[in-house]
Amino acid sequence: MRIDFTDVVVRRGGSRVVHGATFRVEPGQVAGLVGPNGSGKSSLLRSLYRVTRPESGTVAVGGQDVWTLPPRTVARQVAVMTQESTADFDLDVLDIVLLGRLPHHRGFGGDSPRDLALADRALARVGAADLAGRPFAGLSGGEKQRVLLARALVQESQVLVLDEPTNHLDISFQLELMRIIGELGLTTLAALHDLNLAAAHCDVVAVLRAGRIVAQGPPADVLTPDLIHDVFGVRADVLAHPASGRPLIAFSPLPSRSPDSPAPEHPVKEHTSCPVPSSPASPPREQPSPPSASSR
């Protein structure tokens, strides 16, 4: 199913956080949404899974505006892994996974054998079969993400939406998660902080800056040193990954004053607000260092 954002404007807490975003994900594509903190990635995703209604513009899945469809219908088409993970009263892992069957059921009744089989298969697929009977709240961050992905899988949707799915994950499971997602063949839209993860696993990326999509296309075309410099305020050297040949980006902090680099195009405060959070390929935190110091 195709995802279409058309001129989407999202307002949150009184101010506009997305200013007319237009972006399309073709069926079966894995799309990455990248951008600094506060650039509107999550807000744009929320307009797709019906948490924040756009002020104007449309969000369509399979050609139908998700805001004109019943919530349950949308939930059968779009499964979401949110960043929110609260449970004041603990449910067991299996209960959490079976919640993914909610859009397919109505009213009374227990879980059908098919529900349980789907849950078992999903848990096995994400490598969490042994967690089924554990309380969800007692899991580690990585285990929780596995379980939440399993829940999204039992929803049997054609579209998968992921908001920072690799946060708090070790490198091994980051790669495993992205591999699983790639193998699902679903139309996938993921907000990602890690540009290298996006470069390695996404068919297309869209870059958000201050609520506007400033570039979109295949990662190799979009994630250029200039764009990364402009949007993230860091120096980027794009290499070829020795194993896959896909873009591999090496980051270093911008020299605070350097004669051979152009003057910053936007205010300094925008630069300081967007270090990429810690992840294996991210730059070191901004720190006082000699202008010419190389980060690695």
Added chain:
Amino acid sequence: MGVHVALFLAILATLVVSGATGPADVSTADAARVVVGHLVPDVSWMRDGSITPLQDQAVWQFRLPRTLLAGLAGAGLALAGALMQAAVRNPLAEPYVLGVSAGAGVGAVAVITLGSAAVGGLPLSGAAFLGALGATAAVYLLARQHGVLAPTRMILAGVALGSLLSAVTSYLTLTTEAQNVFSVLFFLLGSVSAATMDQLAVPAAALAAVTLYALANARALNALLVGDENATALGVGVNRLRGRLVIAASLLTGAVVAVSGGIGFVGLVVPHTARILVGADHRRMLTVTILGGALFLMVADVLARTVAAPTEIPIGIVTAVVGAPCFLWLIRQGRAARAGMLR
């Protein structure tokens, strides 16, 4: 399933024990016979004089109605508590969190102290129900902003309005004649002693309706536990569900409080106990909550009549004195971790 059967059998047993408990001498077997005799037409022992009219009256007109009311009130308050806890996602929520009991208190105490005429000729239970509805409606409207019912604002609005209404009740109580104070206290602490069969209809209907609604939405209630955004992504209309849950729980609470007074503790503690026993999945815990609440108050009522006989103590005192130590023991058990009590 085992828990349900055990609770159901315990409820039946309590019903019979209650029928055999009191000043008029009725054996357990005779109490059971009276109950069966009223339900099944044409049984021999109702005609052959083996049950005296006094025994029949004691069991069927005094003891049974109050035990049934205790059961209905316990089930209703426990269910309302469970729904409220899920709706506002707060383990401290209880049926009275939106000021329902404070509102009912104002209505009832106004009738007791100022007379029925002061509230347009309503009987005490009618005034109490109206007070409960008024308080709920006020909190609901105060907590709503831009069409969104925010749980925290709702709880705080309920607490604030509850204080305001309690102040009114306190003022009315302090300025009334001394002989009224006992009636006021009995209502505020809760009592089922004056129950009649006629009074059971409204709480029973409310309990049945809200039970059906809750069970039909048990999966959606589970989704609420994992957060508003996740629930929305699972196709649950969170805001609408939350509003309906709050209204359903408050109507049920109002219907119960109007006839039994502000019995405390049940609505907070029974849902947690049910979670500890069978887990937080509403498809399992709701029915255990309802049966457990009924059993708890029925037993509490039998105790309220017997421990200080012939004096009767308010049932709210029994629920707290018996329930609190049991609950304190329970939350220290390993299984309590399942109900989120490690945080």
